Amino acid sequence: MDKVFEIYKQLEEKNVLLSFKGMITSELLTTILQIMESKMDHMDEKPKVKRKVFNILVECLQNLYHHIDQEDIVHVPTEDKSALLMIAKGDGEYTITTGNYMKSSDMEVLKTKLDLVNGMDKDELKAYYKKVLNEGSLSSKGTAGLGMIDIARKSGEKLDYNFTSINEITTFFSLAVKIAE
Amino acid sequence: MENLTLEGSAKTPTVSFDSDNGVLELKGRSIPENSIEFYKPVINWLDSYITDPNHHTLLVIKLEYFNTSSSKCLVEILRRLESLKEQSIVKVKWCYEEEDEDMQESGEDFKEIIKVPIEMVLVREN
Numbered sequence: 001m002d003k004v005f006e007i008y009k010q011l012e013e014k015n016v017l018l019s020f021k022g023m024i025t026s027e028l029l030t031t032i033l034q035i036m037e038s039k040m041d042h043m044d045e046k047p048k049v050k051r052k053v054f055n056i057l058v059e060c061l062q063n064l065y066h067h068i069d070q071e072d073i074v075h076v077p078t079e080d081k082s083a084l085l086m087i088a089k090g091d092g093e094y095t096i097t098t099g100n101y102m103k104s105s106d107m108e109v110l111k112t113k114l115d116l117v118n119g120m121d122k123d124e125l126k127a128y129y130k131k132v133l134n135e136g137s138l139s140s141k142g143t144a145g146l147g148m149i150d151i152a153r154k155s156g157e158k159l160d161y162n163f164t165s166i167n168e169i170t171t172f173f174s175l176a177v178k179i180a181e
Numbered sequence: 182m183e184n185l186t187l188e189g190s191a192k193t194p195t196v197s198f199d200s201d202n203g204v205l206e207l208k209g210r211s212i213p214e215n216s217i218e219f220y221k222p223v224i225n226w227l228d229s230y231i232t233d234p235n236h237h238t239l240l241v242i243k244l245e246y247f248n249t250s251s252s253k254c255l256v257e258i259l260r261r262l263e264s265l266k267e268q269s270i271v272k273v274k275w276c277y278e279e280e281d282e283d284m285q286e287s288g289e290d291f292k293e294i295i296k297v298p299i300e301m302v303l304v305r306e307n
Binding site: 026029030033034047048051052054055058059062065066126129130133134146147149150154 | 191192212214246248249250252253256278280281282283284286290293294
């Protein structure tokens with residue numbers, strides 16, 4: 001039972017407002033968004049910050065949601081078909097952290113995209129967003145390829161990410177997005 | 182043709198498209214996981230509207246939040262209106278709240294991509 005207090009202390013130290021590990025469903029997304037909205041209302045958060053956190057959270061959650069959708073073809077054990085979400089508020093900034101399993105074969109494409117986005121300034125991100133919005137089409141799942149660009153644009157900070165190799169076919173992807181107040 | 186009315190939800194906007202006066206309104210939040218599914222009837226309605234439009238068409242977009250997947254569908258909607266140009270005078274009102282720079286910037290993005298007049302309208306918070 002000591003572990004419980006350890007977990008509690010860790011969450012406390014990191015100023016975690018909300019954390020979740022498990023299956024990401026559409027209903028869960030609705031609930032998480034409602035909880036975060038009322039939390040920020042409660043904290044009397046500035047409307048501008050509230051909107052940014054909400055917007056970025058929507059994109060992060062939907063990335064997780066659509067990813068889970070794919071996982072039937074990855075053949076990871078059932079207990080691994082879940083994702084991690086953490087929202088923390090520390091020193092003048094919010095941090096949204098996500099973690100999820102993905103296909104190792106998809107890693108390069110994602111890494112290239114993240115590095116590309118991280119190498120862009122505000123104006124370049126705007127131009128890139130507009131280009132993808134204008135030219136690209138939606139996948140059958142309704143994903144636009146705009147998510148990471150939008151997250152980077154609204155965050156205004158570099159996206160912090162990491163890939164942890166589990167085995168040849170599976171990799172764990174972690175992403176941390178900062179939103180300054 | 183029949184008007185299109187969809188009640189808003191936590192993740193989908195209120196849609197009221199009126200073919201009699203050519204006023205089309207999208208209000209609220211548009212953050213569904215799969216926006217194609219949600220916007221399908223909206224696009225279908227527009228496809229039929231553009232065959233016999235009102236002399237004036239006004240699209241009012243008053244969204245509090247929209248996700249990137251919805252932004253693609255908004256492009257689809259605006260493209261339909263672009264094609265109307267000769268049969269109907271088209272105007273778009275993009276509403277954003279005070280201090281909502283991101284929503285204002287989104288409107289500017291569409292303005293640069295879409296060839297119908299988009300008016301930016303500042304709405305004061307209640």
